[in-house]
Amino acid sequence: MAILKTEHLTYSYSTGTPFEVTAIEDIDLEIETGELVAVIGHTGSGKSTLIQHFNGLLKPKEGKVYVDGQDIWESKKTLRASRFAVGLCFQYPEYQLFEETVYKDIAFGPKNMKLSEEEIDRRVREAARFTGVPDDMLEKSPFDLSGGEKRRVAIAGVMAMEPKILILDEPTAGLDPKGRDTILGLIQNYREETGRTVMIVSHSMDDVAKIATKVLVINDKHAAMYGTVDEIYERSEELIAMGLDVPQVTKVFLGLREKGIPVRTDIYTVEQARAELLDLRAKGVVAW
Amino acid sequence: MSETNKEAVIRLRGVSFTYDELPEGISEAEARAKGAPMAVDALDLDIYDGECVAVLGHNGSGKSTFAKLCNGILVPDYGDILVYGINTREEDRLLELRQKVGMVFQNPDNQIVATVVEEDVAFGPENLGFPPEEIRARVDSALKAVRMYKYRGHEPHKLSGGQKQRVAIAGILAMKPECILFDESTAMLDPKGRRDIMRIIRKMHDEMKKTVVYITHYMEEAALADRVIVMENGKVISDGTPVEVFSDIDRIRAVGLDVPEATELGALLREEGMALPDILTTEDCIEALANTLTVKGA
Numbered sequence: 001m002a003i004l005k006t007e008h009l010t011y012s013y014s015t016g017t018p019f020e021v022t023a024i025e026d027i028d029l030e031i032e033t034g035e036l037v038a039v040i041g042h043t044g045s046g047k048s049t050l051i052q053h054f055n056g057l058l059k060p061k062e063g064k065v066y067v068d069g070q071d072i073w074e075s076k077k078t079l080r081a082s083r084f085a086v087g088l089c090f091q092y093p094e095y096q097l098f099e100e101t102v103y104k105d106i107a108f109g110p111k112n113m114k115l116s117e118e119e120i121d122r123r124v125r126e127a128a129r130f131t132g133v134p135d136d137m138l139e140k141s142p143f144d145l146s147g148g149e150k151r152r153v154a155i156a157g158v159m160a161m162e163p164k165i166l167i168l169d170e171p172t173a174g175l176d177p178k179g180r181d182t183i184l185g186l187i188q189n190y191r192e193e194t195g196r197t198v199m200i201v202s203h204s205m206d207d208v209a210k211i212a213t214k215v216l217v218i219n220d221k222h223a224a225m226y227g228t229v230d231e232i233y234e235r236s237e238e239l240i241a242m243g244l245d246v247p248q249v250t251k252v253f254l255g256l257r258e259k260g261i262p263v264r265t266d267i268y269t270v271e272q273a274r275a276e277l278l279d280l281r282a283k284g285v286v287a288w
Numbered sequence: 289m290s291e292t293n294k295e296a297v298i299r300l301r302g303v304s305f306t307y308d309e310l311p312e313g314i315s316e317a318e319a320r321a322k323g324a325p326m327a328v329d330a331l332d333l334d335i336y337d338g339e340c341v342a343v344l345g346h347n348g349s350g351k352s353t354f355a356k357l358c359n360g361i362l363v364p365d366y367g368d369i370l371v372y373g374i375n376t377r378e379e380d381r382l383l384e385l386r387q388k389v390g391m392v393f394q395n396p397d398n399q400i401v402a403t404v405v406e407e408d409v410a411f412g413p414e415n416l417g418f419p420p421e422e423i424r425a426r427v428d429s430a431l432k433a434v435r436m437y438k439y440r441g442h443e444p445h446k447l448s449g450g451q452k453q454r455v456a457i458a459g460i461l462a463m464k465p466e467c468i469l470f471d472e473s474t475a476m477l478d479p480k481g482r483r484d485i486m487r488i489i490r491k492m493h494d495e496m497k498k499t500v501v502y503i504t505h506y507m508e509e510a511a512l513a514d515r516v517i518v519m520e521n522g523k524v525i526s527d528g529t530p531v532e533v534f535s536d537i538d539r540i541r542a543v544g545l546d547v548p549e550a551t552e553l554g555a556l557l558r559e560e561g562m563a564l565p566d567i568l569t570t571e572d573c574i575e576a577l578a579n580t581l582t583v584k585g586a
Contacts, residue, residue: 042478042479042480043448043449043478043480043481044448146347146348147347148347173475173476174394174472174475174476175347176346176347176505176544176545177346177505177544177545177546178346178347178544178545179346179347203478203479204479243479243480244479245479247549248508248548248549248550248570248573249549249550249553251570252549252550252553252570252573252574252577255570255571255573255574255578256574256577256578256581259574259578260583261577261578261581261583262583270549270552270553270556273553273556274553274556274557274560277557277560277581278560284584285583285584286581286582286583286584287581287582287584288561288562288563288580288581288582
């Protein structure tokens with residue numbers, strides 16, 4: 001069964017005023033349990049508006065949101081349940097740390113869920129393990145940590161709520177390649193170990209293609225594409241037309257095709273690019 | 289690689305800096321013996337007039353500290369920095385220094401001070417005490433240079449990140465500096481915003497003849513510079529043209545950075561016997577491959 005489903009989801013800002021703007025329109029989605037979905041779209045495409053519907057931060061103007069089969073707006077109780085079922089980690093979450101110690105910060109969410117002390121402790125330690133936060137860091141002030149460490153602590157705080165769906169908005173923004181790979185690696189590991197659903201919002205296909213199982217492309221208020229990474233890359237020209245960044249090798253292969261070289265254009269890693277050219281040579285299509 | 293015919297406008301000699309609190313008067317040898325971590329470590333470096341330099345390095349490599357030292361935001365614990373002949377230790381000449389060298393930071397939200405775009409851009413020249421006509425002229429020309437003139441009456445907080453960053457750059461341009469430092473000014477922007485800022489950086493160098501130094505960890509951006517400096521542990525470990533620096537893929541990888549995919553693909557294909565020239569950009573790569581590959585039966 002789909003863990004997350006939307007029907008005709010529509011939202012507008014400043015509703016009922018002359019400044020009304022539709023942010024998302026008629027979005028139908030079905031996301032299966034255990035997927036790692038990359039949500040791609042450029043600034044203003046509606047992707048942030050969309051994800052804020054998944055735990056009831058925004059109320060749809062039209063349409064429905066179902067989490068685990070439950071219409072989240074059915075009652076106050078279902079709405080509250082959705083806040084725990086869907087964990088949302090905002091952009092630059094490190095600016096949201098506020099507790100005296102790292103431990104207390106990670107424990108904040110589980111505490112609000114009114115769990116027992118032992119259960120909170122278990123969750124804090126597990127989330128710390130997932131995010132590579134060592135034991136001795138738990139007693140430190142979050143403000144004494146480096147930027148990368150703070151971000152991992154903030155992500156741990158959401159993981160500790162053990163949400164059925166973990167949503168991370170631009171979790172690698174502003175990080176260097178090493179920091180980016182660390183964050184993506186820990187997210188991938190979290191999903192593999194727990195089997196829970198994860199969504200990562202990004203404006204770069206480049207980053208998330210490495211770990212995603214599915215890609216959701218949001219363009220101009222609509223869900224433009226949903227499919228596997230390979231399926232989406234077959235349409236890389238459309239992605240570029242939408243103003244999205246695709247990997248450099250993808251652009252190179254699109255350029256070669258334009259110059260009349262009969263290469264595939266669903267290439268997105270350097271290794272695939274090399275293999276494709278060797279394959280074409282073996283088939284006698286090209287020579288060098 | 290140095291352009292010996294040009295004047296060094298920023299000169300670092302034996303510069304060391306640590307964020308640790310050092311006891312008054314402690315010698316460099318003693319500080320090192322105590323294990324003070326040097327964010328910038330005995331750095332000797334020259335930036336020449338009219339250069340377009342990219343500084344690469346992972347978080348914590350010392351690249352931002354380097355930029356802040358050049359602008360006198362930080363003062364070296366040891367060694368000296370001469371910026372357009374001004375030693376950054378001369379506190380009474382800091383204002384003069386900052387008029388020569390402007391700096392654009394990473395977070396667009398932290399650099400806007402006014403509630404209207406043009407007032408924000410006017411902030412610098414107003415503080416320098418110019419007459420109103422001069423301020424007006426500087427603000428207009430700076431906003432036009434970053435293509436934000438039509439937004440001059442807008443509220444900055446309603447602009448996108450990339451637009452805010454362009455306003456911040458206009459604020460620096462209005463001071464008419466000789467040199468502009470960009471401290472990861474594209475890191476928080478989306479792809480379009482990043483491309484816009486890179487275009488402006490190149491324009492400031494190519495057309496406005498400014499000396500430009502930008503700190504980044506995007507390899508594709510670094511590939512657009514004339515000179516690339518790679519930092520690691522507070523030291524320069526590689527310094528040369530983008531082609532020179534990126535040809536050593538293993539060394540770049542070893543310090544937690546990537547090379548542009550086009551460069552990496554070029555290296556892999558050379559191993560397969562393709563005779564390819566140096567490749568840095570997407571366009572280089574397409575052209576090189578199109579020239580090298582022959583399609584049979586075509």
